[in-house]
Amino acid sequence: MQTQRKAFDVRNFVGGEWVEANGQQTEAVYNPATGEVIAKTPLSTKEDVERAVGAAEAAFSGWSATPVTQRARVLFRFKMLLEEHFEELRDLVTLENGKDAKDAAGEVRRGIEVVEFACGMPSLMMGETVRDVASGIDNVSWRYPLGVVAAIVPFNFPCMIPLWTMPVAVGAGNTYLLKPSERTPLCSKRLVELFVEAGVPEGVVNLVNGAHETVNAILEHPRVKAVSFVGSQPVAEHVYKTGTASGKRVQALAGAKNSMIVLPDAVLEKAVPNIVSSAYGNAGERCLAGSVLVAVGEKEAQDRVVEKVREAASSMKVGAGYEEGSELTPLIRDSHRQKVRSYVDLGEKEGAEVVLDGREVRREEGFFFGPTILDGVTGEMRVAREEIFGPVLSVVRVDTLEEAVAFTNGSPFGNACSIYTENGAAVRYWREHVEAGMLGVNIGVAAPMAFFPFNGVKNSFYGDLHATGKDGVRFFTENKVEVVRYLSEPASGEAVRLPQEAGA
Structure with a gap:
């Protein structure tokens, strides 16, 4: 305290x-x-x-x-x-x-x-x-x-x-x-x-x-x-x-609604901490936060990544930034906390499953909101399309990379997108077709260095x-x-003299 x-x-x-x-x-x-x-x-x-x-x-x-x-x-x-x-x-x-x-x-x-x-x-x-x-x-x-x-x-x-x-x-x-x-x-x-x-x-x-x-x-x-x-x-x-x-x-x-696309070959033991950091760092209050997890592949592969992310997120310490070991810090205002809560309520109403619920955090002081995961989100839901700006991760499940890119491109936003894979051909396809200005390969927060532009596109x-x-x-x-031209020229073979030299 x-x-x-x-x-x-x-x-x-x-x-x-x-x-x-x-x-x-x-x-x-x-x-x-x-x-x-x-x-x-x-x-x-x-x-x-x-x-x-x-x-x-x-x-x-x-x-x-x-x-x-x-x-x-x-x-x-x-x-x-x-x-x-x-x-x-x-x-x-x-x-x-x-x-x-x-x-x-x-x-x-x-x-x-x-x-x-x-x-x-x-x-x-x-x-x-x-x-x-x-x-x-x-x-x-x-x-x-x-x-x-x-x-x-x-x-x-x-x-x-x-x-x-x-x-x-x-x-x-x-x-x-x-x-x-x-x-x-x-x-x-x-x-x-x-x-x-x-x-x-x-x-x-x-x-x-x-x-x-x-x-x-x-x-x-x-x-x-x-x-x-x-x-x-x-x-x-x-x-x-x-x-x-x-x-x-x-x-x-x-604003932003950034997708993190996870392919079946992703190295999950290294990717999951990065995904969790992207989704919940700074309580999700950043325009480069990965707020949608797009799980690609068969149901078994999708379940595996969602469960590992859920396990990692549920173990996060919710606490003040000055407390040792805090991983999920408060939102900026109580009014914003209520807005984030309303989006979780909305997602549940739209048909998403709340597989990790952060709406009730046992802290009497401050504006805290726990890590939250909405599974079974579809592209028609508002929680898939609108910026929540809080520690809420929406999970969209698709069969192919092409579907993942199509979902991402359906967003009105185009700030950033990340992909988790070791497949170079998949990365190249994604890079050439995705509509986002900042791209991360196995990096959840694709923040460019100061000598590059902060390159969002679309809305x-x-x-x-x-x-x-x-x-x-x-x-x-x-x-x-x-456009410069000088009309006077020295006579052939004559040394060029400055005006002050000529009058000397």
């Missing part, structure tokens, strides 16, 4: 100062493991967003003109500070999100990897050249920052996802506005403090807390050039449509350029393409 602590102070950061929000309303921030209120997030208004955009706009001319090598040095210092405060950031993730120390540490590490990638901004900002595209004419492209850009981030990765955009956007020469989830504002606050300590100038990085009004004010603001969003599918669609209607560049990473992504990797750099920059 964690001891009672003093509530955290949550404010906005505008123009280099921590300031009170204009809005009077707040939202409680809970420790999901205990239900204790640990902070109150101010719900900022349109006026708060206007002040932050003004500060960012005022800082843009100076920051964009700062040599990219100097901007990279700030990122190197930022990376060093993140390493020095690694355990503090890990514990903040556990406190406000609820995930266990191992998952929280992994989140912080993956965020730092994006900073490491952005430290290479001098190379990433390189344009392209071709000489003599015609006689005496060269073609050059230059990469420029956009201006004021914004990121709207979710509760489930409060440290990693701000770092998907902050170092890339700022390293490329933009000025930046961060809108954290109102449910998890503490990591964002600390990241901004460390970035300021690293030497980022006033107004380059700003933070505005809030909810719907704040989001819409960012989306509709005429001087915000680009918006990056991560969250649920309905909100992602709203962000994309509203932002693009206002003339912005938008990337909106949305899992709205936009053209994905987050992270070179896509992220392209998203936060614009090209200018120049």
Whole structure:
């Protein structure tokens, strides 16, 4: 049990100062493991967003003109500070999100990897050249920052996802506005403090807390050039449509319903722990969670994998992230726990069999939900098609790999898909035909490294350029393409003289 602590102070950061929000309303921030209120997030208004955009706009001319090598040095210092405060950031993730120390540490590490990638901004900002595209004419492209850009981030990765955009956007020469989830504002606050300590100038990085009004004010603001969003599918669609209607560049990473296809030749003693980790890690609150197990083959093979997964899941320790050995941590809110429960009830009503039931967890405090398995799920059921975002695994049984791929492709989402097999031909067929942007072979969470794009497709992504990797750099920059010709030429055999030399 964690001891009672003093509530955290949550404010906005505008123009280099921590300031009170204009809005009077707040939202409680809970420790999901205990239900204790640990902070109150101010719900900022349109006026708060206007002040932050003004500060960012005022800082843009100076920051964009700062040599990219100097901007990279700030990122190197930022990376060093993140390493020095690694355990503090890990514990903040556990406190406000609820995930266990191992998952929280992994989140912080993956965020730092994006900073490491952005430290290479001098190379990433390189344009392209071709000489003599015609006689005496060269073609050059230059990469420029956009201006004021914004990121709207979710509760489930409060440290990693701000770092998907902050170092890339700022390293490329933009000025930046961060809108954290109102449910998890503490990591964002600390990241901004460390970035300021690293030497980022006033107004380059700003933070505005809030909810719907704040989001819409960012989306509709005429001087915000680009918006990056991560969250649920309905909100992602709203962000994309509203932002693009206002003339912005938008990337909106949305929901998921990821299949894990298990073939009869899968090495189950190694695959099952990976499957369980994918389905139940972070209480299933991640867009790369494997939420559907597609068991392929004869009934005996299907039964074998389902039973082994059930045995492994049923032995998981349900507990707070700070408790030793906890494997299944709490959901973010009680309201979300009730939503997850309603989906299990629905699946049962639709005809699925609850072979592992997590609806009743013997913990008086916090927002816990036990590992749950729904067997006999079919493609027509809502629990097979809709994102539950909790520790619920739906089992679909099919005879062939072709049927497994067809089921997966019937989903409106296309974030990720995994396959468990040692058959290279099967992997190749699956890779060529499955409709998902991130693929895992014997890997249940197919998260790409920071120098690759986070590559959801279909209703899992709205936009053209994905987050992270070179896509992220392209998203936060614009090209200018120049065609160059000089009309004067020196006389034959005459040395070329510069203007100041000619007048000497």
